[in-house]
Amino acid sequence: DGGITQSPKYLFRKEGQNVTLSCEQNLNHDAMYWYRQDPGQGLRLIYYSQIVNDFQKGDIAEGYSVSREKKESFPLTVTSAQKNPTAFYLCASSIGRQGKETQYFGPGTRLLVL
């Protein structure tokens, strides 16, 4: 059954701690994306990757880092430099890099700060 999985569903971060959110897809999609959603807000782009071993900053990349070592995986690390990390994080993928390609979303990870 093809799709996008994100884990964990809930994640708690202590002050000064780095945490990593997992995103895996078995759709054979080339492009993957990370978005952040705050209450009452739309989604904002953090990072995106159009191909393995390459990624680009989005609108709000400060305090985040990513890697793309495998086509199916695009983990997001929330570093201690991100001062307001509490949000809902959504991963997405699309078959190609062109604008016409539909982005499909995972179920999301809720990050809370202790």
Added chain:
Amino acid sequence: AQTVTQSQPEMSVQEAETVTLSCTYDTSESDYYLFWYKQPPSRQMILVIRQEAYKQQNATENRFSVNFQKAAKSFSLKISDSQLGDAAMYFCAYRTGGADGLTFGKGTHLIIQP
């Protein structure tokens, strides 16, 4: 920078009636794509409908249709025969032809009255 505006934070409609959600956008690009996504309480983002800017014909998907006014930079979503399962947040999104991520509006909360 491209912006997407949804001026209706909340809309309410009686079951079986028709409702229209508004969206305007600002861009200087000629090649772009527009999308409506639905986010139910599960928070999974689901594509409802998409429109290519170069197409004059309005997109339709069963009970969902759009009114795309390119000169006015308007992209409204019409839901016919509203059903209880349509209750959700609806987000309008924009993407250029050159890839990178989606730009989202802040969303409209749609309530269906039984």
